[in-house]
Amino acid sequence: MTVMQHVWIVLGVLFVLLNIAAGLIWLERRMLALWQDRLGPNRAGPFGLFIVLADTLKLFFKEDWIPPFADKKIFVIAPAIVVASVLMTFVIIPFAPHIVVADLNVGILFFLAMSSLGVYSIVLGGWASNNKYSLLGALRGASQMISYEVFMGLSLMGVVMLTGSFNLGDIVAAQHKVWYVFTQPLGFVIFLIAGIAETHRLPFDIPEAESELVAGFHAEYSGMKFGMFFIGEYLGVTMISAMTVVLFFGGWSGPFLPPLLWFTIKTFAFIMLFILLRASLPRPRYDQLMEYGWKVLLPLVLINLMATGAIALWLRGSH
């Protein structure tokens, strides 16, 4: 590939992602409305699509305000971290054959590293806001992170074992015959749970918990800085959906349709699942999530790992 091709891929991915993140505002509001017997935004433009424009404009034109009691530098950096870390993750995702920004050999490890960085934005944002609700949100964010990070990484090791590589391109190729969702069902379920916790979406929106902490870690944010958290959240949803597709649902592979389309269809199916979850489930308490993570999911994921290892060895031995 030429340098120009690389540049075009990077720009293309960035352009599409930011548009998807903005478009998800509309999609989520419409879908939530559909599931909640409401209409949702349907006034501006066809199907209310221009609400995206209106929302973005509003965020841009709001006063860029930093509370006088906040820790200014960190307050500004925090929302940037979330967007940057999520965008970085997209670097390794193979959208279609040859459409990948960086085909890293340590793809999964890179993904895990970036997803851990994301929580800094919550902790720092909550701390720098110098507000008690934000602080509680930050504390909850930190405690949530240590409850899902461990089993998130371990849940993917089964996939790595079966493929024998951390490279996402290899993982997609290895699912040519059978998707990993069939050979690693437990790994899939646990990864999805960890993914929801990672994106801080209902039922695991514990750090912002609207009915308890008002808005939690981003209570003091407004304007485009709040918009960054917002975009970060939607990018996170897209990222976890894309990762699930790559790791468990054969990535871009599929019959008849072009690979890129397959990838998009699968990813959007998971985005819809995220929205549906938000429409249906209540939120556990943060200590309940921790307990569940350490006492239930961690043992399960270890069992999954051992079983996968044993079967892999047995299969190799029988050849």
Add this chain to the structure above:
Amino acid sequence: MHDADNILQHLQQRFAADPITEQQTVDEILTLWVPGERIVPMLQYLKSSISQPYAMLYDLCGVDERNRTKKSGIPAADFTVVYTLYSFARNSFLRLKVALKGEFPNINSSHQVYANANWYEREVYDMFGIVFNGHPHLQRILMPLTWSGHPLRKEHPARATEMGPFKLWEEKEVREQDALEFKPEEWGMRRQTDDADFMFLNIGPQHPGTHGVLRIILQLDGEDIVDAVPEIGFHHRGAEKMGERQSWHTYIPYTDRVDYLGGVMNNLAYLLSVEELAGIKITERAKVIRVMLCEFFRISSHLVWFGTFAQDVGQLSPVFYMFTDREKIFDIIEAVCGGRMHPNWFRIGGVAQDLPKGWDKLVREFVDYFPGKLKEYHNMVIRNSLFKARTKGIGIYSLDEAIEWGITGAGLRACGLEWDFRKKRPYSGYEMFDFDIPTAQNGDCFDRAVVRVEEMRQSLRIIEQCLKNMPSGEYKSDHPLTTPPIKKHTMQDIETLITHFLNVSWGPVIPAGEAMSCIEATKGANSYYMISDGNTSPYRARIRTPSFPHMQMVPFISKGYTVADLLSILGSVDYVLADIDR
């Protein structure tokens, strides 16, 4: 009555040296005037030493007696403190009155006998300036701390126009702001212990989880609640004071707004006591119409609670489905009354109009439609395991604690006591209906929810019976004191015309006397204790609302839980701020 005499004899034997006078009241509740210095031992005696004790302090209020003209049979007093006790074993009320003399009299505090006396005494102090000796924290509760004067005293103005224009100059603003600052030391709280620094978190008055303008200050160790102080009064609109300058008839719309989810059920509580004072008998048709509308409002109020409770624990969708169903109820209410949330539709002596043509079709449709929905909601919320995890074992209180704190309604039934005033002290013809009292055993948030959901089914049963057996006849009784006065009695001669004119313009004169109603409202027992001095407006209108004691108990049941649990607890208590503050 045998039972009541018995109590009087017991008291006279035990407190032989003290004068105890009986007062006859219209509502036939045993009313005794007792000396102020003996009130605490007497309450103690009635609560714990007699068989079938008066376990609950149902209400505690004050009366400014200085302007009262019809005082025959009443000891001379400037102020009266009225203790209303309730015995579940006897199923009877007992009213103790203490006559106080002087501008700002004092009396011993009874908070050590009944835990819920604490807030009631603060309210009496706030409203009348009566001082309760030995009270742990005698501070204003409904009015701002900076307020001067005590609103329910007769000399206190009742209208804004009597008080001069309102101005908020800067010093005043600063003073008001300073008064709102929470000082933990005032409440006997420490800022730190040897191994923990406490955080004081201010929740409300603007907070999505408080369901209104309620402020709760939490003393937190991490996210664990060490102590909590609710601050109420932001929704106080002086409903009791307004009663004293409205006519008996024009006060009805104000009652709609006390428990603003209960609609006409508030009218009923008020009118039952007025009709008792006036001696009006209600026609069968009016009774059944009233019952039907009250039960519709019970379902509607429970639907709001159900949806918002689910939302409090993070479930976003149910509230939309439930509000849609609430709209269906409001459609029926609107077809019958013309109004929706505050129909203001009951009248002294009956209801405002007869049921419209085709009402039965509307009600029938709802009765057929709703059970399926209830089942769906039960599966969606109550059976959800995350919902169970957030509500089971949270905010527990025992039956004894519930009675001690004056809890009524679903919160009491969730502790295992099968007690519903509709069944135990039937009013407005509830004895004619066939329904069950749902109960639960554990007294936690989950059980309170289960009880309320089942109550909606029972209300639906009652509505169905109303539908099948709606009696024919008049929708308002033929009595000279009913409002608006009945037209057919006028236009005979000048006398009837004058009577009609006066009853319309000034409103009816309700005979002097005292009466208290007691209904099972949406949130618990609601009472209007009306005192008439034989005038066109009440002399004193006391509203005993269920939410007030329920809110008082919140710190007690939320200690040791987390901030997230507090929201479950608040949701499960089901209060309305207007019902607390009046």
